Amino acid sequence: MAAGALSRARWQYCGEPDESQRAVLVQFSNGKLLDSGNMRFTLYRNDDSTNPRKKSQRILAAETDRLSYVGNNFGTGALKCNTLCRHFVGILNKTSGQMEVYDAELFNMQPLFSDESVESESTLESQTKTFREKKRALNSRRMNRVGNESLNCVVAKAAEDIIDAKGVTALVNDAIHGDLQEDSLCLPPCHADAVKPEDVYKFEDILSPAEYEALQGPSEAFRNVSSEELLKMTEENSHCSFVIEALKSLPSGEESRDHQARCIWFLDTLIKFRAQKVIKRKSALGPGVPHVINMKLLKHFTCLTYNNGSLRNLISDSMKAKITAYVVILALHINDFQIDLTMLQRDLKLSEKRMIEIAKAMRLKISKRRVSLAAAREEDHRLGTLSIPLPPAQTSDHSSKRKKIT
Numbered sequence: 001m002a003a004g005a006l007s008r009a010r011w012q013y014c015g016e017p018d019e020s021q022r023a024v025l026v027q028f029s030n031g032k033l034l035d036s037g038n039m040r041f042t043l044y045r046n047d048d049s050t051n052p053r054k055k056s057q058r059i060l061a062a063e064t065d066r067l068s069y070v071g072n073n074f075g076t077g078a079l080k081c082n083t084l085c086r087h088f089v090g091i092l093n094k095t096s097g098q099m100e101v102y103d104a105e106l107f108n109m110q111p112l113f114s115d116e117s118v119e120s121e122s123t124l125e126s127q128t129k130t131f132r133e134k135k136r137a138l139n140s141r142r143m144n145r146v147g148n149e150s151l152n153c154v155v156a157k158a159a160e161d162i163i164d165a166k167g168v169t170a171l172v173n174d175a176i177h178g179d180l181q182e183d184s185l186c187l188p189p190c191h192a193d194a195v196k197p198e199d200v201y202k203f204e205d206i207l208s209p210a211e212y213e214a215l216q217g218p219s220e221a222f223r224n225v226s227s228e229e230l231l232k233m234t235e236e237n238s239h240c241s242f243v244i245e246a247l248k249s250l251p252s253g254e255e256s257r258d259h260q261a262r263c264i265w266f267l268d269t270l271i272k273f274r275a276q277k278v279i280k281r282k283s284a285l286g287p288g289v290p291h292v293i294n295m296k297l298l299k300h301f302t303c304l305t306y307n308n309g310s311l312r313n314l315i316s317d318s319m320k321a322k323i324t325a326y327v328v329i330l331a332l333h334i335n336d337f338q339i340d341l342t343m344l345q346r347d348l349k350l351s352e353k354r355m356i357e358i359a360k361a362m363r364l365k366i367s368k369r370r371v372s373l374a375a376a377r378e379e380d381h382r383l384g385t386l387s388i389p390l391p392p393a394q395t396s397d398h399s400s401k402r403k404k405i406t
Contacts, residue, residue: 011099023089023104060107071107197337197386201329214290215262223261240347243268267330274323279313342381363390
């Protein structure tokens with residue numbers, strides 16, 4: 001048929017060419033493909049068809065006699081354009097003049113070297129046996145490999161140059177600063193340049209105006225608590241020690257009493273929330289918690305996980321540490337910026353070492369005080385004080401270990 005015979009064509013949208021699989025488009029990160037004759041492609045799909053996040057995961061492998069390539073549609077190497085726009089492939093039938101249009105997906109193919117394939121081996125455990133065997137075959141092609149001895153010499157020389165340029169002390173300080181940044185991910189914003197203790201951890205960073213307003217209703221019982229009710233709380237152990245002691249010291253002024261009651265109620269809620277492991281329903285602590293507070297707990301203090309065909313909110317160890325930090329800040333605002341860490345540690349069911357680590361990371365000054373108990377007994381309690389100027393932040397044993405190394 002003459003080249004100019006088809007000046008126009010009808011097109012027909014056909015969706016996906018195969019069931020649950022779009023057509024595959026590829027681009028190579030290191031250049032253009034000149035000859036596709038010796039290129040062999042294999043597409044692998046995730047076998048987990050029940051998990052909505054995994055059932056669409058694909059890995060595309062390509063082999064030549066010289067080099068192997070791999071691309072995927074998930075993880076850090078996936079192209080964002082697949083989610084931001086749609087791709088199509090058109091197949092023109094020159095005889096009928098009809099263009100069949102199919103959904104397509106773009107893969108970015110990158111060269112696969114032996115070291116990279118070993119690192120990604122753990123992510124392939126869920127694939128089929130055939131796929132694992134395929135990856136072993138790809139791993140056996142050691143193209144462009146740098147000798148271990150040469151690499152070690154280059155790294156050692158670079159390390160010597162850096163040490164000579166910066167000095168050991170500066171490098172240790174940089175490493176400690178990196179640890180502080182990592183620990184700070186679980187801490188609320190710290191305003192180290194504040195001139196007053198109440199501005200170091202600002203109250204509005206803990207509770208927004210809307211959230212604070214929502215606490216008025218549920219905190220009413222705390223605001224109007226009687227001595228008989230406090231005695232009952234103590235006997236039934238329905239609330240933690242810090243909450244009961246704080247309720248005993250509520251101010252008499254209406255405005256300040258209302259503020260304290262709201263803070264104590266939210267602190268009590270955080271401690272109860274932290275004691276859980278998995279949140280299986282949207283209302284984390286029952287119907288008595290306002291919707292805006294419930295959404296705050298789920299959004300800021302849980303991780304979303306998938307298990308047995310359903311999404312659930314998990315309170316991980318890092319989230320428990322974050323909740324602990326928020327509890328400490330609320331307690332500081334309630335108790336005029338000096339708190340009994342030993343009492344909080346027992347309420348949160350933490351070890352003393354872990355509680356001190358978090359307190360030091362939050363730049364509290366740690367001290368001891370002798371506390372009287374029942375039956376004329378006494379014991380030492382750890383106190384945490386937030387005062388200006390702030391002491392240097394400390395993390396869990398990192399600095400002491402590095403001192404021994406240096």
